[in-house]
Each structure stands twice: as structure tokens, then as C-alpha cells.
Amino acid sequence: MRSSQNRRSAIKNIVAGTGAIAAAGALSAFKTSPVTKDEPAKLKGNINHSVCRWCFQNIDLDTLCGAAKGMGMKAIDLIGPEEWPIAQKHGLYSSMCNGPGVAITFGWNDPAKHEKLIKDYSDLIVKVAAAGYKNLICFSGNREGKDDVTGLNNCVEGLKKILPLAEKHGVVLCMELLNSKVNHHDYQCDRTDWGVKLCKALGSENFKLLYDIYHMQIDEGDVIATIRANQHYLAHFHVAGVPGRNEPNDTQELYYPAVIKAIKDLGFKGYVAQEYLPITNDQDKMIASLQASMMICDV
Template sequence: MPDNSPRVSRRTALGALAGAAGALATRQAAAMSAATGSSTAPTGRLKQSVCRWPYARTPLPTLCRRAKQIGLAAIDLLYADEWAVAQDAGLAVAMGYPSRREKFNETGFNDPVNHALLLKELETALPLAARAQLPNVIAMFGNRVAGIGDDAAIASCVAGLTKIAPLAAEHGVTICMELLNSKVDHPGYQGDRMAFGLAVMRGVNSPHVKLLYDIYHMQIMEGDVIRTIRDNIDWIGHFHTGGVPGRHEINASQELNYPAIAKAIADLNYQGYIAHEFAPTRADPFASLTEAFRLCSA
């Protein structure tokens, strides 16, 4: 009988073999990456981090190993005695706490009464952060105090931060002042709007004192996130993510368009970190973190 089957050219056959070999090599590389704790996932233009507290039930070494596998570059919001754990895992510490003090968010530079405490903390933490090669430490504006309106609070923040800015510059570490929402999560917090934060930044006018722009918090208070970031990127030293409402996953279950936000930030040639600070709802929290990493790989 005549052979009417379609003939496969040598080039086609070789191409198929090469494709199969490439796929096998990719699977082998992925398996090796998983075994060694490295990642072959594309990281995009942004350096991504993850905050410690949403994974508090996970031992820190495990969190670091899983973050490294996903492709993250750093861990956020670690205390000084935890920094080496992340660094030993091959991760940076993108944002450190200057102390383990209680009521950290509530006690800020808006009240002059707090300055001695806060300056002493930072005077100790900044040299430690520099030696450990941390780029940032976090500080707060603080809760409202009777008799201290916004203008007086801004002046107090400027006065206190101006005193510590030279030491931050000397050590090459940036103090990041976090903007929080006062509507849902932090009633009474005074630094709850971009205008307040910008007034302080302009008053201090130091490249080593910047804003921690928490996208979740500012969406609740103001919205207009991308325009705000574009107009004020020079005053922003760090970003946090979170889905609105609820501070959960940053996917289509919430109202913010994180791929567009990440692209807008990357297009500005931003060189700092964007850190994921949402509470996962999935049984496997690292599936949510992997998803967030991909959404922000602009």
C-alpha cells in the first residue's frame, strides 16, 4: 500500500527534540531552584519585599526560605535581632524597626514630648542599621494629642526629624515616616493624608527622611493613588501593599489595580522596595504571596 502519511522533515524533528530537551531542562532547573531555595521567576523592574507580621505563625527562617524561592528580594519590618536571619537566607532587610517599644504607631514626632525617646532610639538604631546594610528604618507621625493641631504637629515633626536627619545621612540610612489611615485601622493617627506628610518632608528637606507610602492606607483615605505617586515620587522612600477593603490579597477580589500601580512606580525609575503587607486568606499563604509577586513584576 502507498504510504500517504504526512512526512516530517529532519528540521521539524530536530526542532521537536530541541523543544522537548528545553522543556526538560526548564523543569530540571525549576526543581533545582526549589531544592536550593533560589528562584528562576522573573522579578521585573521592582525590588519586592514582604512584611513579617502577616506571616507571624511561620518561623522566620521558613518565611525567608519561601520568600527567596518566590523571587522576593527582601523582608520588611524586622527587629535588630532578626536581621541576620534574613541576610543569612540571602535576602535584604528592606525596612527595620528601631526598637521593640509598645504603642509604636501611636507615639510619634507630632508631639514634642516624644522627641527625646524617639531620637534616642534612632541614635542607637541608625548605626546598627548601617553596619547591617539596611537601607531604611521606620518611624511614625503619631496619634493626635489634645491641643496639638495639624500645623503644630507638622512643625513638631519637622523640628524633631531635622535633628536626626544629619545622623541618618552620615550613616546612609533613610528614616521612613509611615502614612496610615485613621478611618478604619488607626483611629486618631495624625499622619493620615499625603498633604500632611509632604508638609513635613518639605520642612525637613533631607534625602534621608522620606515617606513610607502605604497604598492600602492611602486608598482608604484619599484614593488617586497613581497620580499621587507620580507627582510626589521624590518624597517617597518605600511602599507597602494591601487589598482594599480588608487588607487581604491584592488580586481582582479588591478595588485597586496593582499591576497598573506597579507599572507606574517602575516607570518612574524608582530604586527602592515595594513590600507586600496584606493578610492572606488562602489556606496556603504563600500561594497568595506568589500571586502578589507576579502581579507586581512590572
């Protein structure tokens, strides 16, 4: 995503290595046919599907949006104001708007960063609302020695200064839950209970959590029960296979049809976005894998 250049660079290296090793075997699980704008996939209509742009950097955004629309997706995640017109051209919604161009480690748990974050998010909240969008991603930042209570209190102090603006414009700030075990070492918002405590401390319907199923399976597991217990605080979901962060198919440990069904049964009306790393750099195979992954999550 734009808020983490280091993440993008690392992902490119992972994709290249993983694709060479695993493409031949794992792609055999994908049995979908290519889609076009005129022949969208037949979806059940229970899930609002989206795709995270940063995972498909090898495909230009215009092509990705056309493919996503063609397979029946309604939205695209993690694009910013300069990219919104391309999504709009294809009739796609920006389901989770990108934050300012800062790293995931640069977060609300550090008072020294509040001045810049307040300025940047205040500007972006207005733009998100003017474009007709709702969800805007944010991050806790790394602990850097801060205990959980101090980090949470620092987040409250900073976020309270922009929440009135978010409430005025109908924008929901969504802090992403990320694992600190494998991908984002030292990240503070790495447990659902910590994120929920932050939601309760802020006491606003305009602050919720982005529940990344991949990340939370790694750091805490028990994802269905956790989602059920905390549904009120979860505004958005990201999907990827565990382990490896590749396609959410039968090569990995989570059974996504059950997870997504649990989300559906709660009456969730937000978006479920594919945020996995394709095992191939071939554009046609990447699009085919995206359709297959979406269909696995269409319950």
C-alpha cells in the same frame, strides 16, 4: 510589626475570622505552584519585591525567608537587629528596618516623647548602617488634639535632632502614611500632602515617606496621580487589597498591575513590599498566596 503590639494582636483576630469565612472562595484565585529555593519564580526584573514579616506571624522567620528567597524576592520588611542574621542567611536584604519597640501612636508629633525617641533612634541608626541597610521606619503618632500645623512643627523639631546622624550614616528615615479612617484612628500622617510638607520642612534627602497604597487608597484615593506628583518624596511602597487588607487580587477594588506599572515607569529603584493579611492560617496556602500576590505586582 514590632513597633505595634496592639496591631499584631488585632491582626491575629482578623486573620482567624477572615480565614474561616473567605478561604475557600478567594484562594481559588491563586493558581501558582509551590516554589523551592532551587526553582525561583520567573520574574521580569523590574520590581524589587519584599514581604512584611508581621503579616506572616504563623510562619517562623527562617521558613518565611526561605520561601521568599525561593520565589525570587530580594528582601524582607520590618525586622530588627535580632532577626537580621536569619534574613542574611537566606541572602535577603532588610528593605525597611523596624523602628524601636514603641507603638505607632508613640510618635514625633509629641514633644514629650522626643527624649526617648531621640535616644532610641540614635542607637538604631548606627546599627542599621553597620548592618549595611538604609531605610528605617518612623511614625508621626496620633493627633491627640494637635492640629496639623502643630503636629508637623513638633515632628520637625524632634526629627532635626537625629537627621544629622542619619545623614552621616546614610540612613533614610521613612515615615509611614497610614489611614486614620479604618485602621489607625487619629493618626496624624494620614495624607500624602501632610507628609510631603514635612519632607519639605526638613529639607533632607534622609527623610522620606513610606507610601502604603492600601492606607492611602482608603484615606485619599487617586493613588497613581498622587504617586506621580510626589515621587521624589516616596522611598518605599507597601501593598494590600482594598477593602479588607487581604491579597491584592481581583477580589478588591485596586488594579495593582496598573499601580505598580506607574511606579516602575517613574524609574523607581526601591522596594515594593507585600503587607496584606493572608485569608488563611494554613502555611502552604499562605506561601502560595504570597507568590501569587508578588506575581500580580511583577510588571
